[in-house]
Amino acid sequence: MQFARLLHLVDSAIPTGSFAYSYGLESSLTFGLVSTPFALRNYLYSYLQQVGSAELPFINSCFRLAALSEGLQPVAEEYDAQLLVPALYKASAVQGRNWLKLLALFYPDGQMEAISQWFEARNIPPHFTLVFALGLQRAGCSLPELQAMYLHMLLRDQLSAAIRLGFLGPLEGHRLQHDFYTVFDHILAAQAGKEYGEATRSAFVLDAVQALHEDIYSKLFQN
Template structure:
């Protein structure tokens, strides 16, 4: 069972509307968005967490490439530790709370707060490659989804360019779709880990099966981390992983590079 399957489907049931009155002409009936709102919401979450979304995320390793080239990460077990640090530090104390706080501000139409949180996300990335990457992906995600999701307040997000973080766009999309915070957090975590696995498979000797085993191990721990985030969702954004920060900052100095970060 993968992460998204582990989330109770009942979360979506409350938003699904039933049609009690049959259509006078069933053979010509066309489904409307309101009839299957819960299912459409579920599919939208899957769409947004898909690593194949054409925004160029495949070109970023988030420091994984420099960690491997500088011999800080050599084995599958090291990769598991790398993910563990992301889950317990970056996701738990920075990106997870930021996602919750952004969604809350967006639903309240508090764009001043959104701007502040977006600035904090930029400031918390010590490596210029990570900052630039987040801004590039943020702009691409906005451009891609502006036409796909008509209710997205694209004009508000455009005001944050050129320093619009991808997490800010993701939070806006999830809030606009009325996705619950626990599902939003879980789908975000799945997308990040899946993207990291894709990068790892291209960077060192890691078989597909071994990669999936490591991924599943982390996915089983995500629900617990999500619960911890929700219990302290308004905490100040922070993250303390100096060794990882240093490795990420060294990426621009690598002799050869496959990724942009």
């Protein structure tokens, strides 16, 4: 039953708002950073490597501090300070609030409202990465389960954006997603045991392209 619930939570129909965003892929295509299938593979690998080095250490720390102790505040403040692209900052908070609302409906005994209240009391946005880990820990997920879920969701959203932008066909996109699951073990092993103080950003060109998203004349996605 737990496995079935996890499948539901990673379903693309779950309304967290993630499908409204391309997280830099549309601007990468527009400005020529990605122009071939090979370049897309390189982009996805860099994207996932940065997710691993910059996001998974925060997930690890939040999972360990799920009791909402005061030790969580520096984690939340540090993550908030590291989101430098305004559009991504806003998207993270919107998706985090939507995620907590969904989990409160699915797991009424999990006291998900306490997570929202904790962030509100400290005037810190409930960023998606943080509340993703905090909420799923309360829902009974193990750390390896939610780490794999997180990587899957972000990879799926990127390839869905590539398909909707017309860069890939559906069959090709899903084959690429299947191929990239082999990268997950390497990413997870590289970040095993790391805490938020060891988080690093590694794809600076991607960060720059995300910031340029607002300069696109005509857009299909938000950033």
